[in-house]
Amino acid sequence: MNSSTSSSIHTDLDVAKLPLHVAVIMDGNGRWAKQRLFNRIKGHEKGVQTVREIVRTSREIGIAHLTLYAFSTENWQRPKYEIDALMALLVKFLKSEKKEMMDKNIRLNAIGQIERLPKNVQQELDKIMVLTKKNSGMQLNLALSYGGRWEIVQMVRRIALKVKDGQIDADLITPEIVSKHLCTNSIPDPDLLIRTSGEMRISNFLLWQIAYTEIYVTDTLWPDFTKDEFLSIIKTYQQRERRFGGVGE
Numbered sequence: 001m002n003s004s005t006s007s008s009i010h011t012d013l014d015v016a017k018l019p020l021h022v023a024v025i026m027d028g029n030g031r032w033a034k035q036r037l038f039n040r041i042k043g044h045e046k047g048v049q050t051v052r053e054i055v056r057t058s059r060e061i062g063i064a065h066l067t068l069y070a071f072s073t074e075n076w077q078r079p080k081y082e083i084d085a086l087m088a089l090l091v092k093f094l095k096s097e098k099k100e101m102m103d104k105n106i107r108l109n110a111i112g113q114i115e116r117l118p119k120n121v122q123q124e125l126d127k128i129m130v131l132t133k134k135n136s137g138m139q140l141n142l143a144l145s146y147g148g149r150w151e152i153v154q155m156v157r158r159i160a161l162k163v164k165d166g167q168i169d170a171d172l173i174t175p176e177i178v179s180k181h182l183c184t185n186s187i188p189d190p191d192l193l194i195r196t197s198g199e200m201r202i203s204n205f206l207l208w209q210i211a212y213t214e215i216y217v218t219d220t221l222w223p224d225f226t227k228d229e230f231l232s233i234i235k236t237y238q239q240r241e242r243r244f245g246g247v248g249e
Contacts, residue, residue, distance in 0.1 A: 013061060013231065017238040019191035021065035022058065023213070025205055026051070028197030028221030041085045046223035048093050055097075057227045059104050059138045061234070065187055066140050069205050073113065073147030087118050090144075094124045101128065105137030111183035112146030141187060148207030155181040155208075184209055192237045194230075196222045212244050 026047060033043030051068065058066045071086060094108075101108060108128050115122070125144075158181045162168040168177065179185060189209040198219035202210070216233050218225070 012235060014238050015062060018062055019214075019234065019237055020063075021067065021188050021190045021192075022063055022234075023067040023069070023190040023193045023206060023210070024054070025069045025193070025195040025203055026222045026225075027195060027199055027203075029223060031197065032221040032223040040082055043223055044082075044086060044089055048089055050222055050225050051093065052097065053227050054225070054230055055106070055140055056100075056104075057230055059106060061231070064138060065190075066138065067111075067143060067184075067187070067190065067206070068141070069143045069146070069203070071112075071144045071146070072204060073145055073150050074204065076116070076145070087121050091121055091124050094128055098128055098131065101132050101135065101140070105135045107132045107135040107137075107139045109139055109141045109187075110144050111141055111151075112144045113150065114144060116145045139187070141184075143205070146183070146205075148202075148204045151183050152208060154183075178208065182208060189213065191242075192216065192234070194218070194233055196220050196225050212242070214240055214242065 029043035029047040030040045031043075032046065033040050036042075054068075055066060070090070075086075076083065100106070108125075110125050110129065114125065117125070121144075125142075155178060159168060159173065159177065163170045163173075179189075184206070189211070190206060190213045193206075193210055193213045193215045195215070195217045198217060200217060206213075214237055216236065218229065218233070220226075220229060
């Protein structure tokens with residue numbers, strides 16, 4: 001797709017129908033590397049370039065919230081060398097993008113078991129979240145050491161303690177109360193979930209929040225995912241009818 005086609009797609013987007021929150025399961029780094037006879041780390045390095053492009057594009061077109069599934073609770077089972085490389089890449093990315101986040105008015109947020117991350121990663125995250133906390137152009141949410149089932153268990157524990165202490169009446173627990181006790185309590189539920197690499201599964205990501213999210217799966221591996229394809233998916237999303245369990249027009 002050439003630049004004129006990309007510009008056309010960008011122009012064709014209906015600003016009034018932009019998804020408020022886009023979530024992305026970034027999958028396929030390892031397979032991308034294997035296809036090219038590289039080690040897996042090369043795939044993750046190339047994947048970081050895609051992250052940079054999709055963050056920039058989201059900010060450019062006016063997406064308010066972008067959530068990237070960067071590291072799952074299950075990813076801790078990977079070889080130590082790969083985990084170490086991923087954490088080093090994360091720190092490198094945070095340091096390299098700090099200026100752009102400030103220049104582009106992007107706020108950084110992290111969800112998940114942040115305390116399980118290496119200390120240097122936690123420190124860099126904290127530093128940039130504090131630095132960008134007043135930015136209001138877009139919120140970039142990184143899901144790190146995150147799992148949907150873990151999040152739901154944490155939510156149940158928090159609510160159970162409040163019921164035990166008499167702060168919440170168990171008979172009056174609502175979906176809104178549940179949402180307020182999740183990691184994403186200050187973030188609207190995703191309107192659009194994109195998964196790359198063609199895998200037809202959710203992989204323990206935002207299990208509560210995606211109840212009525214529009215899902216788009218592309219066969220493209222994450223390192224090959226482009227701005228043009230991202231814009232095309234947004235355009236496809238805008239052509240869908242969202243009924244939330246009701247009847248369409």
